[in-house]
Amino acid sequence: KNEVEQSPQNLTAQEGEFITINCSYSVGISALHWLQQHPGGGIVSLFMLSSGKKKHGRLIATINIQEKHSSLHITASHPRDSAVYICAVPSYGGSQGNLIFGKGTKLSVKP
């Protein structure tokens, strides 16, 4: 069964800083998900990626399938980026099984 590790668990940054959140997993997968959970609890799917890099606004997600590692970057961070960021992968690798989730990275961006 897949295992997911995220780092750091907590991250405090000043507005404008470049942010990196890391995710590693143990069993090869077909796609990895990055989710954002707002302080109010709502969860939004940010990216689903299986190779290379995806960009949406100031958010960039990369994945290295061989190294079983993904990163989420935020450029020019803003206080509204404050949230918990969660990565998730299929529980049995490939595309099989429900998603299992990392414990999340709590990001706080100070003005």
Place this chain on the structure above:
Amino acid sequence: GAGVSQSPSNKVTEKGKDVELRCDPISGHTALYWYRQSLGQGLEFLIYFQGNSAPDKSGLPSDRFSAERTGGSVSTLTIQRTQQEDSAVYLCASSAGTRGGNQPQHFGDGTRLSIL
């Protein structure tokens, strides 16, 4: 509807009572998932539906938990004889494809369940 809808948004009940939580997925989404998030904890898988069938119930914590889905749409999660450890946010998600990682999942806002 435009997104996944869950009701109620908050539920407070006494220990020992039964509760029903409802999820309305995005129209046309065949896959539906229930998750639980306890205070300070990560997301925990409970059950998955493909259409009206539940091929994976492995995450249900005890036989007090059950779920059904009708018409390939609305799903209800029922907790019988609630215990204090059942207090959590219960989240529902739906996706267009089959189970697994190849389709984005769309989440509802959750039901915050508090057992007194």
